Amino acid sequence: MRLIMLRHGETVWNVEQRLQGQDNSDLSERGIWQARKFLPYARALVPAQVISSDLGRTRQTARLIGYPDAPSDARLRELDMGEWTGRTKLDLIRDHPDDYSAWRAGSYTPPRGETWQMFRARVAESIRDWLRRTEGDLLAIVHGGVIRAACHEFLGLPPSRVVPVTPGTAT
Numbered sequence: 001m002r003l004i005m006l007r008h009g010e011t012v013w014n015v016e017q018r019l020q021g022q023d024n025s026d027l028s029e030r031g032i033w034q035a036r037k038f039l040p041y042a043r044a045l046v047p048a049q050v051i052s053s054d055l056g057r058t059r060q061t062a063r064l065i066g067y068p069d070a071p072s073d074a075r076l077r078e079l080d081m082g083e084w085t086g087r088t089k090l091d092l093i094r095d096h097p098d099d100y101s102a103w104r105a106g107s108y109t110p111p112r113g114e115t116w117q118m119f120r121a122r123v124a125e126s127i128r129d130w131l132r133r134t135e136g137d138l139l140a141i142v143h144g145g146v147i148r149a150a151c152h153e154f155l156g157l158p159p160s161r162v163v164p165v166t167p168g169t170a171t
Contacts, residue, residue, distance in 0.1 A: 002137045003127065003154075004045060005147050008053075008061040009034040010167035017089045021081035021113075024056040027064075031057075034168025035064035041170070042066060048136025053077050058141045061168075070141070075126035078143035082113025105160035106152070116149075116159065123149040147171050 009031030013020045027035065042050075042065040052058040054072035062070045084092060084103075092100045102108035106116035123146050130138055140146075144165045151157040151171070165171060 001131070001134070003131065003150070004047065004137060004139045005150060005171045006038065006042075006061070006065075006139060006141045007144050007147060007165045007167055007169055007171075008057040008141060009064070011057050013086075014167055019081050019084050019087055019089065019092075020057075021079060021085040022055065022077050023085050027057060027060050031061075031167060032064060035061045038168060038170070039065050042139065045137060045139060047139035049130065049134040050139045050141070051076070051130055052141035053143060053146065055143070058143065062141045065141075067139075067141075073126050073130070075122050075129075076140065076142050076146055079116075079119045079145040079149075080114035082110040084110040084113065106158065119145070120149040120153055124153040127154075 009027045011020065011025040011031055012028050013025035014031070015028055018025070050062065050067040050070040052062045052070050052072050053076040054074045055077055059072060062068065099108050103110065109115045127140065127150060130140070147165045148159045148162045151162050152159055
């Protein structure tokens with residue numbers, strides 16, 4: 001059994017370097033291309049189960065790779081970034097450099113945001129639940145933060161040690 005995590009294709013907000021969190025932005029033309037390019041790999045993997053976050057960008061990616069009916073799970077949503085949602089990375093780095101670095105390391109929570117510990121527990125609960133119910137490989141179409149949380153939970157890699165995952169790539 002394998003857990004394969006696919007980050008959704010690039011979105012318009014990814015291009016603008018905006019933090020999306022649980023807000024949504026449509027896939028960019030490049031993001032649509034990335035998802036379509038993954039289609040042959042998805043077919044070759046022959047996963048026993050495909051799931052996705054319930055946010056639009058992951059649902060759109062699921063449709064584009066041939067799994068429009070894959071169940072969605074709100075526990076696989078991206079980290080709630082609170083007041084940082086919609087802000088650009090460059091603005092945050094300029095205005096709050098220490099907080100931004102601590103946030104990337106999982107030790108700072110923006111106002112009204114979700115803590116890393118809560119997020120990691122939510123993601124782990126979902127993945128464990130789906131793995132228990134799946135006989136064979138599980139393909140989860142998710143977000144970069146979800147992949148980082150899963151790597152922390154299951155591989156012991158803290159968020160500060162995980163390089164951001166490129167849109168449209170599998171882990």
